[in-house]
Amino acid sequence: xxxxxxxxxxxxxxxxxxxxxxxxxxxxxxxxxxxxxxxxxxxxxxxxxxxxxxxxxxxxxxxxxxxxxxxxxxxxxxxxxxxxxxxxxxxxxxxxxxxxxxxxxxxxxxxxxxxxxxxxxxxxxxxxxxxxxxxxxxxxxxxxxxxxxxxxxxxxxxxxxxxxxxxxxxxxxxxxxxxxxxxxxxxxxxxxxxxxxxxxxxxxxxxxxxxxxxxxxxxxxxxxxxxxxxxxxxxxxxxxxxxxxxxxxxxxxxxxxxxxxxxxxxxxxxxxxxxxxxxxxxxxxxxxxxxxxxxxxxxxxxxxxxxxxxxxxxxxxxxxxxxxxxxxxxxxxxxxxxxxxxxxxxxxxxxxxxxxxxxxxxxxxxxxxxxxxxxxxxxxxxxxxxxxxxxxxxxxxxxxxxxxxxxxxxxxxxxxxxxxxxxxxxxxxxxxxxxxxxxxxxxxxxxxxxxxxxxxxxxxxxxxxxxxxxxxxxxxxxxxxxxxxxxxxxxxxxxxxxxxxxxxxxxxxxxxxxxxxxxxxxxxxxxxxxxxxxxxxxxxxxxxxxxxxxxxxxxx
Amino acid sequence: xxxxxxxxxxxxxxxxxxxxxxxxxxxxxxxxxxxxxxxxxxxxxxxxxxxxxxxxxxxxxxxxxxxxxxxxxxxxxxxxxxxxxxxxxxxxxxxxxxxxxxxxxxxxxxxxxxxxxxxxxxxxxxxxxxxxxxxxxxxxxxxxxxxxxxxxxxxxxxxxxxxxxxxxxxxxxxxxxxxxxxxxxxxxxxxxxxxxxxxxxxxxxxxxxxxxxxxxxxxxxxxxxxxxxxxxxxxxxxxxxxxxxxxxx
Numbered sequence: 034x035x036x037x038x039x040x041x042x043x044x045x046x047x048x049x050x051x052x053x054x055x056x057x058x059x060x061x062x063x064x065x066x067x068x069x070x071x072x073x074x075x076x077x078x079x080x081x082x083x084x085x086x087x088x089x090x091x092x093x094x095x096x097x098x099x100x101x102x103x104x105x106x107x108x109x110x111x112x113x114x115x116x117x118x119x120x121x122x123x124x125x126x127x128x129x130x131x132x133x134x135x136x137x138x139x140x141x142x143x144x145x146x147x148x149x150x151x152x153x154x155x156x157x158x159x160x161x162x163x164x165x166x167x168x169x170x171x172x173x174x175x176x177x178x179x180x181x182x183x184x185x186x187x188x189x190x191x192x193x194x195x196x197x198x199x200x201x202x203x204x205x206x207x208x209x210x211x212x213x214x215x216x217x218x219x220x221x222x223x224x225x226x227x228x229x230x231x232x233x234x235x236x237x238x239x240x241x242x243x244x245x246x247x248x249x250x251x252x253x254x255x256x257x258x259x260x261x262x263x264x265x266x267x268x269x270x271x272x273x274x275x276x277x278x279x280x281x282x283x284x285x286x287x288x289x290x291x292x293x294x295x296x297x298x299x300x301x302x303x304x305x306x307x308x309x310x311x312x313x314x315x316x317x318x319x320x321x322x323x324x325x326x327x328x329x330x331x332x333x334x335x336x337x338x339x340x341x342x343x344x345x346x347x348x349x350x351x352x353x354x355x356x357x358x359x360x361x362x363x364x365x366x367x368x369x370x371x372x373x374x375x376x377x378x379x380x381x382x383x384x385x386x387x388x389x390x391x392x393x394x395x396x397x398x399x400x401x402x403x404x405x406x407x408x409x410x411x412x413x414x415x416x417x418x419x420x421x422x423x424x425x426x427x428x429x430x431x432x433x434x435x436x437x438x439x440x441x442x443x444x445x446x447x448x449x450x451x452x453x454x455x456x457x458x459x460x461x462x463x464x465x466x467x468x469x470x471x472x473x474x475x476x477x478x479x480x481x482x483x484x485x486x487x488x489x490x491x492x493x494x495x496x497x498x499x500x501x502x503x504x505x506x507x508x509x510x511x512x513x514x515x516x517x518x519x520x521x522x523x524x525x526x527x528x529x530x531x532x533x534x535x536x537x538x539x540x541x542x543x544x545x546x547x548x549x550x551x552x553x554x555x556x557x558x559x560x561x562x563x564x565x566x567x568x569x570x571x572x573x574x575x576x577x578x579x580x581x582x583x584x585x586x587x588x589x
Numbered sequence: 590x591x592x593x594x595x596x597x598x599x600x601x602x603x604x605x606x607x608x609x610x611x612x613x614x615x616x617x618x619x620x621x622x623x624x625x626x627x628x629x630x631x632x633x634x635x636x637x638x639x640x641x642x643x644x645x646x647x648x649x650x651x652x653x654x655x656x657x658x659x660x661x662x663x664x665x666x667x668x669x670x671x672x673x674x675x676x677x678x679x680x681x682x683x684x685x686x687x688x689x690x691x692x693x694x695x696x697x698x699x700x701x702x703x704x705x706x707x708x709x710x711x712x713x714x715x716x717x718x719x720x721x722x723x724x725x726x727x728x729x730x731x732x733x734x735x736x737x738x739x740x741x742x743x744x745x746x747x748x749x750x751x752x753x754x755x756x757x758x759x760x761x762x763x764x765x766x767x768x769x770x771x772x773x774x775x776x777x778x779x780x781x782x783x784x785x786x787x788x789x790x791x792x793x794x795x796x797x798x799x800x801x802x803x804x805x806x807x808x809x810x811x812x813x814x815x816x817x818x819x820x821x822x823x824x825x826x827x828x829x830x831x832x833x834x835x836x837x838x
Contacts, residue, residue, distance in 0.1 A: 066693070075715075123609075130615070571612065
């Protein structure tokens, strides 16, 4: 039988049609699809047991308590630690993705000098040479730590200077330094006892301070309550996220915060709402109304509202003396529910923003925001865990990343009580890194190590016998057996909380009504986040949702 | 073990729109942050939406709606349209389960879902070198070409079940808390067993201020919302006559 071309085509077509009614092609399609969806090179999490460890977040100076999920020696998840007395289990959204930061593509992994690969030995040599040639300046962005103490000691021994870059929350307290004689770093807000908060653009519900502290207070005492125990009045030129959830939103023209503060001070005095003491602003109520875009009556009503439920406190977003002066007019400095003295420390720090006279070398700690540039012509040694882009620093030195080093955690900048904790090292450094403190300790072996400083601090706390240790249970320090026990508990995530601050320990005197401060902008607030990069998962906030869109401002 | 009906009550008056729930959800479920993902193509099983009262100036008010799978109980739309039986309502927990291994990626369920709470996974997961060490060991990497959604942190449920089985007891509420609930800094998201009349969440769900989105469709979502603000409650039934709950026989 002859098998023609036509037969071949018919056989082929029949076979193809017949195959389609068998499961074979469909099974192949299904298997191919699944195979391609599960390529062997697609990363899968290691199937290993998990454990939980307590630590503290060190990505901003607020030091929220962390409960870290660990697998195979790596952090694989971050949640808030409910045992932390101030953050109470809450974190900012960025912290939930912080465990991925150490593998961020912009992680600094090697020493470089002006963009050319170098080594730690060369960096040490260059810094040692520079300090022999002239004064050095050490700049810290997170003062109060054991590492800060080491940086300060080194600078003092070398005849150099130690300077600090304060975050916006401490900057907002700076005007009180000259009126009270107490450094801003020793002051805080007694939010737990206040009944009315007038916020001038401070993003209280958007990462301000320790996120868990105010948001929990607000949720318990204000959220959804028509006549809340805690009235939050937000002054903002746009409907920020805090303004949208506030009890009242005062919409003013951008940059007119100082005018509103002056108008309010004037209204307090003219309506005899507060005892007449101290200077009053030259600006009239009508002028303030003209600048802010509000009616004079609205400013007068706001003044009455502030007095209606006291204690009341005014919070500025940043250093604005006119806004800060309102607390003196209201009598809210050194009183319950107002500005209180957290610590008896009288030691302030020189701001790194001030001009530096002359220096041969400047060493910048990794805690200093990336965009800070010292105003001095010197060789700059910049420590950082992540590359934030173009920089004027001569040397880039890779620092430990998230939870890659042991550090202690002093009180948060806005806290009303002193706290102390220890953030233990939970992750292996993914590169050859050194902190600024380790770098200097190698240059000067007479400096105490971080471990030794932390140990000494624990011994001091134990000897003082004051305060309470907060872990799963609370125990007064006086009942602990030894300083070693205190340190061990702190290393395991416990937090020491000092005695509540005495409101009457602070007196403020205002001789002249202050000049207007800078204009306040409510956009692009990412808390006091110090790292120059955000966790990759923050893309959920910034790209894949409309949560961080810049709101429309009021300019007219 | 008695059947549970896990559900949530989200107090919108407490939600500040911080987005912690979104980031915690992504971290828990090993969702990669892909540079090519956009608002339309990203994988966000928990998505906080911003809404307003449509007024301008100082009259304007905004609120935030965390939107996720509503775990519909009746005539579950996604279950009904799935040709692969890749979606089913777990009778033991009430959780609407998505099985990616069965899903062929037709996306009928996405069309059927009235809440837009389902997402197609367009890409193979990938992370920068080394970041795979930070993945949650309890959850697989997300498969490309399938539909994804909130499964109420099923890995956490499994873990709680194992713990309960080892102790020969019922699941302890403290052992099973989804990541979004754990992350919420204001306690706006409450989670519990709606089958338990004494559960605080059951009581909250019956509050006059509680409501469900698109209740008129009769799908019986197990995610409730709560607000004292009338304009917020009105958003639950857009372009519709006032809501009336559908009664099922």
